[in-house]
Amino acid sequence: xxxxxxxxxxNTGKSTLFNxxxxxxxxxxxxxxxxxxxxxxxxxxxxxxxxxxxxxxFYDLHGFSEDEQIVRHFLRDNVPDLALVVLNATQIERxxxxxxxxxxxxxxxxxxxxxxxxxxxxxxxxxxxKMSALLEMPVFLLSGKYGTGYPEAMQAVSNALRYPTPGxxxxxxxxxxQDEHLEAEMARVLKxxxxxxxxxxxxxSDKLDRVLLHPVWGLPIFFLVMYVLFQGIFLLGxxxxxxxxxxxxxxxETWLEPALAGWxxxxxxxxxxxxxxxxxxxxxxxxxxxxxxxxMASVEDSGYLSRAAFLMDALMARLGLDGRGFVMLLMGFxxxxxALMGTRVMRSRAMRLLTMLxxxxxxxxxxxxxxxxxxxxxxxxETAPLVLFSLYVFSFAAAILTAVLFRKRFDSHEPFVLELPxxxxxxxxxxxxxxxxxxRHFLQRATQFIVAGVVLVWxxxxxxxxxxxxxxxxxxxxxxxxxxxxxEPIGITPALTIALIFGFVAKEIVxxxxxxxxxxxxxxxxxxxxxxxxxxxxxxxxLFTLIYTPCLSxxxxxxxxxxxxxxxVFSLAWSLxxxxxxxxxxxxxxxxxxx
Amino acid sequence: xxxxxxxCGQRATIVAIHxxxxxxxxxxxxxxxxxxxxxxxxxxxxxxxxxxxxGTTDIVLRLREAANIRVCRA
Numbered sequence: 001x002x003x004x005x006x007x008x009x010x011n012t013g014k015s016t017l018f019n020x021x022x023x024x025x026x027x028x029x030x031x032x033x034x035x036x037x038x039x040x041x042x043x044x045x046x047x048x049x050x051x052x053x054x055x056x057x058f059y060d061l062h063g064f065s066e067d068e069q070i071v072r073h074f075l076r077d078n079v080p081d082l083a084l085v086v087l088n089a090t091q092i093e094r095x096x097x098x099x100x101x102x103x104x105x106x107x108x109x110x111x112x113x114x115x116x117x118x119x120x121x122x123x124x125x126x127x128x129x130k131m132s133a134l135l136e137m138p139v140f141l142l143s144g145k146y147g148t149g150y151p152e153a154m155q156a157v158s159n160a161l162r163y164p165t166p167g168x169x170x171x172x173x174x175x176x177x178q179d180e181h182l183e184a185e186m187a188r189v190l191k192x193x194x195x196x197x198x199x200x201x202x203x204x205s206d207k208l209d210r211v212l213l214h215p216v217w218g219l220p221i222f223f224l225v226m227y228v229l230f231q232g233i234f235l236l237g238x239x240x241x242x243x244x245x246x247x248x249x250x251x252x253e254t255w256l257e258p259a260l261a262g263w264x265x266x267x268x269x270x271x272x273x274x275x276x277x278x279x280x281x282x283x284x285x286x287x288x289x290x291x292x293x294x295x296m297a298s299v300e301d302s303g304y305l306s307r308a309a310f311l312m313d314a315l316m317a318r319l320g321l322d323g324r325g326f327v328m329l330l331m332g333f334x335x336x337x338x339a340l341m342g343t344r345v346m347r348s349r350a351m352r353l354l355t356m357l358x359x360x361x362x363x364x365x366x367x368x369x370x371x372x373x374x375x376x377x378x379x380x381x382e383t384a385p386l387v388l389f390s391l392y393v394f395s396f397a398a399a400i401l402t403a404v405l406f407r408k409r410f411d412s413h414e415p416f417v418l419e420l421p422x423x424x425x426x427x428x429x430x431x432x433x434x435x436x437x438x439x440r441h442f443l444q445r446a447t448q449f450i451v452a453g454v455v456l457v458w459x460x461x462x463x464x465x466x467x468x469x470x471x472x473x474x475x476x477x478x479x480x481x482x483x484x485x486x487x488e489p490i491g492i493t494p495a496l497t498i499a500l501i502f503g504f505v506a507k508e509i510v511x512x513x514x515x516x517x518x519x520x521x522x523x524x525x526x527x528x529x530x531x532x533x534x535x536x537x538x539x540x541x542x543l544f545t546l547i548y549t550p551c552l553s554x555x556x557x558x559x560x561x562x563x564x565x566x567x568x569v570f571s572l573a574w575s576l577x578x579x580x581x582x583x584x585x586x587x588x589x590x591x592x593x594x595x
Numbered sequence: 596x597x598x599x600x601x602x603c604g605q606r607a608t609i610v611a612i613h614x615x616x617x618x619x620x621x622x623x624x625x626x627x628x629x630x631x632x633x634x635x636x637x638x639x640x641x642x643x644x645x646x647x648x649x650g651t652t653d654i655v656l657r658l659r660e661a662a663n664i665r666v667c668r669a
Contacts, residue, residue, distance in 0.1 A: 009624075213639075421653075
C-alpha cells in the first residue's frame with residue numbers, strides 16, 4: 001500500500017485537514033524507528049487504497065525537539081511515497097524554509113497552502129501557478145476549514161502517487177546542511193510569487209486581544225470563561241450521564257436478568273454486578289468526555305488556550321510548570337482523563353510528566369459526588385459549603401506542593417516560545433470529528449482496564465461465596481482488617497477501607513459500595529454514617545479520598561500517555577504516601593486539639 | 596538593547612540572536628532572523644511573557660528567552 005506522510009508546522013490546520021482527508025477513520029499505530037503512536041488513516045484514492053500518516057507538527061527538519069526528531073526518524077525508517085506538505089498561507093514567508101528542506105530530500109512532494117480564507121482577509125496574494133513552476137512541485141491553495149480547493153488538491157495527490165519516489169538520500173543530515181542555499185532560494189521564490197501588504201490591516205484578533213489579554217481584566221475574564229465552561233459541561237453532562245445509567249439498568253432488568261435467570265448465582269453476580277456494571281460505569285463517563293472534548297476543542301481551536309497560557313505563565317513558571325499546565329489543571333477539575341490527554345500539547349517530556357504528576361490532585365466531578373454526599377450527611381447546612389470549599393483548597397495545595405517538590409526532578413530546559421494564532425471559529429464538523437476520535441480512543445483503552453478492575457473488586461467482596469457479600473469474612477473484609485493498623489492512625493474504619501478499594505476503580509461507586517456494605521441507601525445511609533463517624537473521621541476519609549488516587553481510567557490514561565510503567569507507579573505511590581501523610585497530620589492534629 | 600527591554604508598541608530590528616543551538620534554531624524557525632523587523636505588542640502581568648509580532652506571526656516568549664535577542668529601535 002502506498003504511504004502518504006502529512007507534514008507541516010504547528011498551527012497550519014494540518015490535523016483538521018487530516019481529519020477531512022481520512023473522514024474520521026483514523027487509528028493510532030506504531031511505526032519503526034519511533035516510540036510514539038501516530039494517527040493513521042486508510043482511504044480510497046482513485047482506485048487504490050492508500051495510507052495517510054499524520055506526523056507531529058514541527059518547525060525545522062534539523063531541530064532537536066521531541067517532535068522534530070520523531071519526524072526525522074519516521075522519514076528515515078519509513079520513506080513515504082508522497083510527502084503532503086501543509087503550509088499556513090498567512091505565514092508563507094517563514095514556512096517555505098520547511099518546504100525547501102523537504103524538497104532537498106528528493107521526496108515526492110505536493111504542497112497545500114492552507115488557510116486560504118485567512119490569507120485573503122490579510123490581503124496576501126499568492127501566485128500558485130508560478131510558485132509550482134519555480135518549485136517544480138504541485139502547489140494548491142485551499143481552506144481545510146471550509147473545504148475549498150480540496151478536490152483539486154486530492155486529484156493532484158492521486159496523480160503524484162503514480163510516480164515512484166525520486167529517491168531518498170542516505171545521509172539525511174548531510175543533505176540538510178545547506179541553510180544558506182535554502183535561504184537564497186527561499187527569497188527568490190517568495191519575491192516573485194508572494195505579495196504581503198507592508199502593514200497588515202488590523203485584524204479582529206487584535207481587537208479581541210485588547211479585551212481578553214487586558215493587563216488587569218485578562219485574568220478575571222479568563223476565570224469567568226472557565227467557570228462558565230465547567231458549569232456548562234456539568235449542566236449538560238449530568239442529565240446525559242443519568243440517562244445512560246438509567247438505560248443500562250433498564251437493559252439489565254428487562255433483558256439481561258431474565259436471560260441469565262437459570263445460571264448459577266455466582267456467575268450471575270460476576271457477569272451482572274461485575275462485568276456489566278463495569279461497562280455501564282465506563283459508558284456513563286462518555287457524555288462528560290464528549291462534552292469536555294467538544295468544549296476544550298472549541299477553546300483550543302479558537303486560539304484562546306494559547307492566550308490563557310500567556311496570562312498564567314508567570315505564576316506557573318515559579319512552580320516549574322508553564323502556562324499550558326495551568327489550563328490542564330483546570331480541565332482536571334472536571335475529569336482527570338481528558339486533562340491528562342490534553343498534556344499532549346507540551347513538547348518537553350519532563351514538563352509533560354510533571355504536569356501529569358500534578359493533574360490527579362484536581363478534585364474531579366466524581367470525587368465531588370462523594371464529598372457532596374458526605375458533607376450533606378455529616379455537617380450542618382451552613383458549614384457544608386465551607387467544608388467543600390476547603391477540599392478544593394487542599395486539592396490546589398496538593399498540586400502546588402507536588403510541583404514544588406518534584407520540579408527539580410522533572411527539570412525542563414525547554415524554552416517557553418509559543419506561537420499565538422489568530423482567533424478562529426471552529427466549524428461543527430471539526431468539533432464532531434475531534435469528539436468522536438477522542439471518545440473512541442478513551443473507550444478502547446478504558447474498557448478492558450475498568451472491566452478487569454471491577455471484576456476483581458467484585459470477586460474480593462464476594463469470595464468466599466459462603467460469606468455475606470462485602471462483610472468481614474470476604475477477601476475484601478480480610479484486607480480491610482489486615483489494613484486496619486495502617487488506616488486506624490488516620491481514622492478510617494474497616495468498612496470505609498473497603499469503600500476505598502472500590503474508589504480505586506472509580507470514585508462514582510464509593511457511595512454505592514458503602515450502600516452495599518451497610519445494606520442501606522440514600523438518606524438512611526447518610527443517617528447511619530452520621531452515627532458511626534464523627535466529623536473528624538469523615539473529613540480525614542474525604543482528604544484521603546481526594547488525594548490517594550484518581551481512578552482506574554485515569555491511571556490507565558497516565559500509563560498510556562506517559563509510555564512509562566515506572567512513572568505510573570511513581571505517581572501512584574507518591575499520591576498514596578501524600579494522602580496518608582495529610583490525613584495523618586489532620587486526624588492526629590484534630591484529636592490532639594481535642595476535637 | 597535586548598528584546599526583553601523593549602517597551603510595548605516599539606518597533607525594532609533584530610541585530611543578533613545569542614542563543615544555544617536548539618533555541619537558536621527554534622527562534623529562527625519561528626521567524627526570528629537578523630534584519631527582521633518586529634514589534635512588542637504587550638507584556639503579561641507579573642513579569643510574564645511578552646507578545647511579539649514578526650510579519651504576520653505573533654509569538655509569545657518569556658523574558659529569559661527574549662534576553663537572547665539583540666535589537667535596535669526602528
